[in-house]
Amino acid sequence: MKAKKLLNIILSGVLVFSLAGCGGQAAEDDNVVKIGVVGEDSPQWKPVIDNLAEEGITLELVSFSDYSQPNQALADGEIDLNAFQHYAYLNQDIADRGFDLEVIGETLIAPLGIYSKKLSSVDEISNGGKIAIPSDATNGGRALKLLEAAGLIKVDEGAGYTPTLADITKNPKNIEIIEVEAAQTPRLLEDVDASVINGGHAVDAGFTPKNDAIYLEEVKEGSDNPYINVIVARTEDKDNEIYKKIVEAYRTDEVANIIEEEYKGSYIPTWK
Incomplete structure (x- = not known):
């Protein structure tokens, strides 16, 4: 799958896996599990199947x-599980639509990274340095949180995971943050000290996120990163044993290797 197609899927948290049966209404046989996906290419699911x-x-x-x-x-009850979304999307959907759903496992992340053609570390960003970030609310807020995690700025905690430039409370290096359309962030690397670039756009620009970013979004399992993708069940079915087997079958070395090979670093498994 090409990186742009992958990015379109992941930015909205999209890899939908739906399972019918095992407590759901969609299957007559408890051992038949239907997985819904957005898009046709999901090579990591073949070994799971x-x-x-x-x-x-x-x-x-x-x-x-x-x-x-x-x-x-x-x-x-039309499906039994899904995994098309990250925590932030799920939490917002629950808040907006009142769903009684719960995470039963983590899958992967499309990491946001800070890239530079001039610097090898975020520590080298000088006073008055320029950093480009995506201009849309979701990725822009995520980018500011990444800059905060890198120790470059502080943002108001009350802004949650979608702060804006107005929510920056500390900017000790007086960094100039330039908002541009997400696809433009790699193209500005010649003109800025660094750019915050989405995983798919980074791959399209020739980068391998885990190797080339000078600072990469945390992928550590159990972290509070709201952009980790998750497998979700109805709360009443969260302890279903077959669902647990599906999570376990996904979170294997074999699947992780396929993700790394197929997606060229635009997706990273959370369990490795």
Whole structure:
């Protein structure tokens, strides 16, 4: 899958896996599990399907066309699980639509990184340095939180995960933060000290995020990063044993290797 297509999927947290059966209404056989996906290419799921088949569990892929559908379908019992979203998307959808859903496992992240053609460390950014960030609210806020994590600025805690430039409370190096459309951030590298670039755009620009970023968003499992993608169930089904097997079958070295090989660093598994 090409990185741009991957980015479109991940920025909205999209890799939908829907499972029917095991407590859901969509399957008559408890061992039949339907996984909904947005987009047709999900190579990391092939070994999951194959390995679960050996345990008598049938995994079937079902495609969704709209990002607003999978949580509603899950809540309605049309599917049994999904994993199309990150924590931030899920939490907002729950707040807006009142879903009774719960995370049962973490999958991967499309890491946001700070890149530079002039510097090898964020510590080298000088007073008055220039940093480009995406201009849209979600990625812009995420970029500011990344700059904060890198020790470059402080933002108002009350702004949550979507702060704006107005929420910067400390900027000791008087860094000039330039907002541009996300796809333009790599192209500004010649004109700024650094750019905050989404995973897919970084790969399109020839970067491998985990090797080339001078500072990369934390991927550590158990961190409070709200952009880690998750597998979600209805709360009443969160302890379903077959669902747990599906999470375990996904979080393997074999799947991690496929993710790393296929997606060239634009996705990173959270369990390695």
